[in-house]
Amino acid sequence: MASRLLKQLCDLDIFTLMVFKTIYETGHANITARELSVSAPKISRCLSSLRLAFDDELFYRRQQKLKATPLAENLYRPVCDFIQSVYQLELQANGSRDCRAEGCLHIAVGYGLMSALSKIFGQKDMADKLGKVRLYKWQSDSADLIHSGELDLGISMDLPENQELQLTNIGECQEIGLVCRKDHPIWQQSPNITLEQIARYPFVYMCIRNFNERIDPFELYCQQENIPTPEMDCVEDFEEWYAHLLTMNSIAFVPATELCQAERISELKCRLLPASEVNKLQRTLALPCYQLIEKADDYRRYSTEQRQLILDVISKLLSFRAISDERQFGT
8 A cells, every 4th residue: 555655646746746735725726726827627637636646635625715634734744845845956956057056145124124234235344254145125925935935034024924934033123213304393493302392293104014004103102192193194115205204394203224215315304213202102012023034944045154144233233323423414
């Protein structure tokens, strides 16, 4: 019996196992066909081959979805490991043509760190230690791209749903900057601008998943302190954010790591928010922590030394007083 099963398993190709994996994850044959870019009949043929090889139904219909049998539940992890092993073989075989094999790290970066990290990783001494680095904006599918090997790792406040990825808490940005037009009346206040003074003007904030999608900490602070809530607008990209600041005479907060980026707009002025005011916001709603998001050790294409160097750089960015002299911003 064992030798018969082994022969049938050997007759299965990698694509058929990918069909098993995708059906297990999606619960739908038609979605599997779409994701694998094949016809529905081909998916049906692969499923028939799988059922014959394992002598089990593997998936049965329940509430308009394909539900895994107990055997399919047990097979899922070994099938995933096998597909990943094949993928690693492909990477090694194509290594001479793949920029990753030349030491290029592909990193997805979340809100607040892109500008600072690109400046640091672009320095020659850092490049000598870390190698070539390409940064990508963290997107909704970045975790899946890390899992599939398209990206090496991620740095984000957005926690992925994929349970197979490993998370390492790096910390939160401890400094917050105040940004608005240079001719904004807020600058006529005392150097130690307060949240109460800011609440008198329109406010704009970037929407960060799993953080301020429902309410921003500043708005929540105003509600808790019975301060009239200012006109609040939420945006999802930096171009709209900049446009709002310039045309709506609004105020915004930004992580101190991104102040250098905001200051490049000549019409804007930046200043660190006093620590006492940052503490008020943090007591209202804890700022999200950045996480290093990566695959398990065996599947990483970078060394322990490279990983530690990345962690050290980010930790220093988050904890070090990014702007030590407010006069850099014309205050």
